[in-house]
Amino acid sequence: MNIQASVCKLLCYLSLVIFLAAATSCAAASKNIQPQINSLVAANHYDRALTLLGDDPSVYGPHNHLLFWLDKGLAAHLAGRTKPSVAAFEQAEKLYEALYTKSISQMANTWIVNDTKEDYRGDEQEYVMVNVFQALNFAEAGNFEEALVEARRMDQKLKNIGARYQNPFAYFLSGLLWQVSGEPNANEDASIDYQKAAAIYESTPKVLKDLMQEAKDVSRGLRHLDKARVYVVEYTGFIPVKVADALAFPLDRTHLTKISFPRYQDRFSEVASSQVKISRGGVAYVQPTEVVCDLGKLARKILEGHKAAIVTKASIRPLLKYGVEKAIEIPLRDKAGDLAADLFGIAGSIYNLATEEADLRTWQSLPEMIRIVYFDLDPGVYDIAVEDMAEDNSVTDRKNFQSLELRAGDVKFIVSRSRF
Amino acid sequence: MKTSMLVCVCMLFVLTGCATTKVTRTDVNAITDLSGQWNDTDARLTAEAMIADCLNGNWTNEFNKEKGRTPTVIVGKIKNRTYEHISSDIFTSVLERALTNSGKVTFVADKENREDIRDERADQQAGNTEPATISEKGHETGADFMLQGAIEAIKDEVKGKYAMFYQITLEMVDMKTNQKKWISQKEIKKIVEHPSVSM
Numbered sequence: 001m002n003i004q005a006s007v008c009k010l011l012c013y014l015s016l017v018i019f020l021a022a023a024t025s026c027a028a029a030s031k032n033i034q035p036q037i038n039s040l041v042a043a044n045h046y047d048r049a050l051t052l053l054g055d056d057p058s059v060y061g062p063h064n065h066l067l068f069w070l071d072k073g074l075a076a077h078l079a080g081r082t083k084p085s086v087a088a089f090e091q092a093e094k095l096y097e098a099l100y101t102k103s104i105s106q107m108a109n110t111w112i113v114n115d116t117k118e119d120y121r122g123d124e125q126e127y128v129m130v131n132v133f134q135a136l137n138f139a140e141a142g143n144f145e146e147a148l149v150e151a152r153r154m155d156q157k158l159k160n161i162g163a164r165y166q167n168p169f170a171y172f173l174s175g176l177l178w179q180v181s182g183e184p185n186a187n188e189d190a191s192i193d194y195q196k197a198a199a200i201y202e203s204t205p206k207v208l209k210d211l212m213q214e215a216k217d218v219s220r221g222l223r224h225l226d227k228a229r230v231y232v233v234e235y236t237g238f239i240p241v242k243v244a245d246a247l248a249f250p251l252d253r254t255h256l257t258k259i260s261f262p263r264y265q266d267r268f269s270e271v272a273s274s275q276v277k278i279s280r281g282g283v284a285y286v287q288p289t290e291v292v293c294d295l296g297k298l299a300r301k302i303l304e305g306h307k308a309a310i311v312t313k314a315s316i317r318p319l320l321k322y323g324v325e326k327a328i329e330i331p332l333r334d335k336a337g338d339l340a341a342d343l344f345g346i347a348g349s350i351y352n353l354a355t356e357e358a359d360l361r362t363w364q365s366l367p368e369m370i371r372i373v374y375f376d377l378d379p380g381v382y383d384i385a386v387e388d389m390a391e392d393n394s395v396t397d398r399k400n401f402q403s404l405e406l407r408a409g410d411v412k413f414i415v416s417r418s419r420f
Numbered sequence: 421m422k423t424s425m426l427v428c429v430c431m432l433f434v435l436t437g438c439a440t441t442k443v444t445r446t447d448v449n450a451i452t453d454l455s456g457q458w459n460d461t462d463a464r465l466t467a468e469a470m471i472a473d474c475l476n477g478n479w480t481n482e483f484n485k486e487k488g489r490t491p492t493v494i495v496g497k498i499k500n501r502t503y504e505h506i507s508s509d510i511f512t513s514v515l516e517r518a519l520t521n522s523g524k525v526t527f528v529a530d531k532e533n534r535e536d537i538r539d540e541r542a543d544q545q546a547g548n549t550e551p552a553t554i555s556e557k558g559h560e561t562g563a564d565f566m567l568q569g570a571i572e573a574i575k576d577e578v579k580g581k582y583a584m585f586y587q588i589t590l591e592m593v594d595m596k597t598n599q600k601k602w603i604s605q606k607e608i609k610k611i612v613e614h615p616s617v618s619m
Contacts, residue, residue, distance in 0.1 A: 090505070097455060100580055100614040107617075145500055152503045156575055183501075 032061040034364065037071050041365045042238060044419050046079035063106075063119045066095050070126065070363045077133050078235075078417045082141050089134045093153075096127065111317055114260075115310075115359035123302045124165040125295060126363045128157050132170055135177060136233060139413040144181045151177045155193070165302050169293035169370055171197035172208055176231070179215055180411045190215040207290050207372055227376040228406035232276045234289055234386055236418040237269030237368030240296050242303075244358040254345030255325065257318035258356040261311050264300050269368060270388070270396050271418045276373050277385040289371035289386075296368040314358070321352055367417070379408050386416040456584065456612030458506045458571075466588050467514035469606040474515070479592060479601040480524045483564065492526045493519075493592065494563035502573035502586065511588075512567070528561050565592045565601065581613045 033052060040049035053059070053075065057068035069092035076085035099121050109117035135150035151174040158166055175193030178186050194212040198204045246260040275288045325348040333341035384401040399416045406412065446452065451461045483491040495516065498508035519525040529537055544554045569590035576583045585607070592602035 086505075094455060097614070100616070101618050102616060104617050104619050146505055149500060149503060149505055152575075156503060156577060160577065160579070 031059070032064065033059045034064070034067060034071065037075070038238075038364045041071075041075055041078065042420060044078075044417065046075050049075040050079060050081070050084070063116065064361060066092060066099065066120050066122055067361060067363060069095060070122070070130065071365050073130070074133060074363075074365050077137055077415070080140075080415075082137050085137050086134060089130050089137075092130050096122070096130075110313075111320060113355045114317070114357050115313070116357065116361065120361045122363065123299070123306075124161045125167055125298050125302055126366070128154055128161070128167050128170050129295070129363070129366065131157065132167075132173055135173055136413060136415055139177060139231075140415055142412070144177060144411075147177045148181055148183070151193075164305060165298070166200050167293065167295075167298060168197040168200035171200065172205075172292055175215070176211065179211065180229070187215045205290050205292050207292065207374070226408050227378060228408060228410035228412065229374060229376055230278070230382075230384070230404070230406070230412045230414065231372065231374045232289065232384065232386060232414045232416065234274055234276075234371045234416045234418065235367030235369070236271040236274060236371060236388065237296070238267045238420075239299055239362065239364065239366040239368050240264035240266050241364060242358070242360040242362050244360060246356075246358070248353060251318075251322050254329075254342050254349065255322055255352070256349040257322060257352040259311075259314050259318060260356050260358040261307070261314045262303065262358040262360050264296075264303060266296070267368070268420070269418070270390050270420055271369075272389060272391045273393075274371055274386060274388045274418070276375075277387060278375055278377065278382050279385075280380050280382045285375065287373045287375065289373045291369050292372045293370035294368070295366055295370070299362070310359075314356075318352060318356060321348075321355075377406055379406055379410075381405050384414060386414075388418045453610070456582075456610055458502070458504050458586065460510070462586065462608055463510040464514070465608065466606045467511040467518070470511070470515050470588075470590055470604050471518040473604040474519060474592075474602065475522055475524065477602045477604075482601075487564075490524060490526050491564045492528055492561055493565045493567055494528050495530045496566040496568040496593075498568070498590075499570040502571055503575055503584075504573075506571055508569075508571065515567075515590075526561075528563050534560075563595055566595055567591070568593055580616055581611070583609065583611050585609045 037049050037053060040046070040052065050072070053068065053072045057065035060068040060071075069088050073085050073088035073092060076082075076088055079085075099119055103119070106118040131150045131154040135147045135154070138144070138147035138150065154170045154174050158170055171193045175190040175197060178193060179190035180186075183189070191212065194208060194215060197208060198212065201208070241264070242262040243265045244260045245263055246258055248256060248258040250256050273288060275286055278285045325345070329341050329344050329348070332344055382404045384404055386399045386401075387395045388397040390396050397419050401414055401416075404412065404414075448460075449464070453459065453461065480491060495512050498512060500506050500508070516527050520527055538557075541555050541557055543549075545557075567590060569588065572587045572589075574585045576585075586609075588606045588608075590602075590604050591600050593600055
């Protein structure tokens with residue numbers, strides 16, 4: 001064996017060792033706390049989730065900063081902490097804009113290692129849901145002017161998203177915010193968004209039909225001025241999680257590889273329906289909520305839409321890795337012998353099996369469903385209870401909002417989250 | 421050796437995945453457009469344009485001639501009709517300072533600050549303050565004009581590029597007659613482009 005062959009062999013081994021170490025270094029250096037956050041949010045322990053999240057997005061790993069801000073924004077929103085929620089979602093918005101520019105080095109990593117080596121960009125639904133929650137943050141605080149800023153952003157984003165992945169609830173909420181805003185032409189603007197929502201829904205919710213009629217009927221006035229309006233928005237269930245489908249197979253005598261791609265798996269929710277009970281002075285009104293947004297269904301549709309590209313990439317990448325490994329292995333066999341080449345092949349197989357993993361990242365604290373109901377109430381002080389019910393109509397959970405003081409002309413938004 | 425080079429190139433790509441943050445301090449008047457959104461430069465340019473327009477306007481002189489004193493102004497609502505959560509306080513406070521320092525206008529505390537001042541005044545009446553230093557209630561100065569306005573925006577966007585047009589309108593409304601005595605507009609247009617790739 002001459003000196004050149006020895007140097008070549010040494011360099012190949014050294015490169016492989018460094019390459020493997022580098023490829024796994026970022027992941028190994030940082031632990032992702034997202035599963036713990038999801039568990040805390042599922043158990044309605046929002047403050048504990050916020051404490052654990054802190055302010056450093058690196059606790060979600062090097063490429064998951066967007067997910068950190070999304071989870072933080074939503075946990076704070078559910079905890080009723082408007083300011084930190086708004087701030088976290090604003091960070092997410094800034095990151096979305098910055099992430100438009102793709103890093104060539106990260107793109108290369110997605111071909112060399114796997115798709116998780118690239119910054120998480122979220123899907124079309126998550127991109128819009130940031131503004132939905134922001135709008136509801138401001139609406140809950142009674143700041144409809146700033147809520148409309150989010151409605152404008154939603155509208156702009158929805159224009160840029162393909163028609164297939166439109167979220168009708170974003171238009172519905174936008175219309176609702178216009179309607180209560182008191183802005184000039186509020187009803188006309190609301191009607192435009194309501195119509196867009198109705199065009200996307202497979203079946204138009206009754207609550208939307210009622211509000212569309214109200215917006216059209218300008219003579220009834222923008223609001224019931226002698227009454228207060230209360231919108232109760234409830235999030236139930238959890239969006240399905242991505243799990244990996246994987247298939248390992250040999251490429252030749254010494255090379256094994258794997259193809260792995262994501263699919264959605266449902267998460268159990270005991271909430272089959274829900275109702276809102278409003279009481280004052282021994283008199284109670286009860287109304288069922290209506291599902292106005294099925295985030296799980298849209299998430300599946302979006303993944304299906306992208307699946308061809310994901311599977312194609314997941315199939316080509318192992319072949320590219322195999323090509324590179326062969327390009328090293330063949331001269332190695334000539335210069336260093338069969339044993340060294342076979343060992344390299346085995347090392348390559350281990351690398352392939354270890355690194356070929358599906359990108360399972362999603363905004364997992366998102367609810368599966370959004371339900372809504374509204375009431376027109378006389379001025380007074382009310383107790384409100386949001387009750388979740390199982391298939392057999394038994395009440396499984398109750399959230400109380402006590403002593404809500406309403407004056408004539410008030411518009412109030414109440415946001416509630418089911419357990420599981 | 422070619423294959424080793426290829427592996428080294430791959431390795432470089434992996435290693436450049438981890439980056440660091442760099443902070444540079446700069447002059448507060450420097451134009452810094454990072455995200456393309458409304459920023460301190462826009463607020464400053466708006467305030468400068470509005471100050472010049474307001475001081476050159478005739479409404480203060482007319483008021484002075486009629487009443488024999490400078491007008492008292494209260495800052496009202498500046499409506500945000502944009503795609504961003506813009507705080508109008510930055511340019512209204514610059515405007516307030518410049519107009520007050522010019523001696524042509526007197527400002528009184530706005531709705532939000534007024535509540536704090538009234539709370540403090542009420543506290544002075546609680547028996548803990550030296551009587552000679554107590555500010556009695558009932559002596560607040562009423563405003564002659566209210567400064568109102570709106571920031572509006574139009575966004576035109578295609579993939580990776582957008583044009584943002586802001587129109588800022590301020591009006592001085594006579595509190596007695598609702599007449600608009602001064603109207604000023606400032607327009608700002610920006611084109612923001614994001615590169616699709618970087619290293």
